[in-house]
Amino acid sequence: MIFDYFTDSTHWQGEEGxxxxxxxxxxxTGLALVIALVIAVPLGLYVGHTGRGGVVLVGASNTIRALPTLGLITFLFLLFTESGPVTTIGLVVLAIPPILAGTYAGVQATDHGVVDAAEGVGMTGWQRLWQVEVPIALPLLLGGVRNAVLQLVATAAVAAYVGLGGLGRYLLDGLAILDYSEVVAGAILTALLAIVLDLVLAGVQRALVPRGVRLAAAAASGKKIAVGGAE
Known part of the structure; x- marks a missing residue:
């Protein structure tokens, strides 16, 4: 049944293709991710670099995580009746916490000895941030971005519930007419899209993260595993 659905040429044409x-x-997904990056990355860098507001940041992030995206979008839609902006707001709220947490944790994880050494050679706070802390924080920062993308791809299906398109239409429309082939096809396409985007971002992460940082992270991970095994 699924094979027949994907091989039917009518399912690859037109607005509903x-x-x-x-x-x-x-x-x-892309629009929500860009907006979330613009909000979360500068905020995470600032709090991680200065150490100010860390407790508030963690508490607010956990509170935002607890918000049900579908419920938020439905509530906003009842208030404003504009599907596009409402969906974007709901997805941005979903994407901010993992990016914010990854950015903040990455900067905070920077070895204080390295930061002190950078300060000792005369680097300004801005230089320390961009030349020392950000490169070292990149693995966790980009890990947060990858996490956010996976959540966005999975959750963007809720756009269909407020009259928009996307892969969620296959789930909603298929259930409405009891066409389970369409429902399963929508689920498969969503999962495949998430996998492909994660692989692309993994490649981007490997290209952007300095080799020395990757080696240091691998060494630290191996050391933790060895210590855990010894215990």
Whole structure:
């Protein structure tokens, strides 16, 4: 049944075709990710670098994580009746916590000895941040971005519940007419999209993270495993 669905040429054409639904889903995900990055990365860098507001940041992040995205989007839609902005707000709220946490944790994890050495050679606070702390924080920062993308791809399906497109239409429309092939196809496409995007971001992470930082992280991970095994 699933094979027949994917091999039917009518499912690959027009507004309701798979390519168009994929592009719509990517559009919702990409827009929410960009807005979340603009908000979360500077905030995470500031709090991680200065050490101010860390407790408030963690508490607010945990509170935001507890918000149900579908419930938030439905509530906002009832207030404003504008599907596009409402969906974007809901997805941005979902994406901010993992990016914020990854950025903050990455900067905080920077060895204080390295920061002190940078300060000792005359680096300003701005230089220490961008030349020392950010490169070292990149693995955790980008890990937070990857986490956010996976959550966005999975959750962007809620756009269909407020009249928009995306892969969520296959789930909603398929359930409405009891066409389970369409439902399963939507689930498979969503999972495949998440896997592909994660692989792309893994490649980007490998390209952006300095080799020395990768080796240091691997060494630290190996040391923790060895200590855990010895215990």
């Amino acid at each position: 798979i390519p168009n639904r994929l592009l719509q889903h990517l559009g919702y």
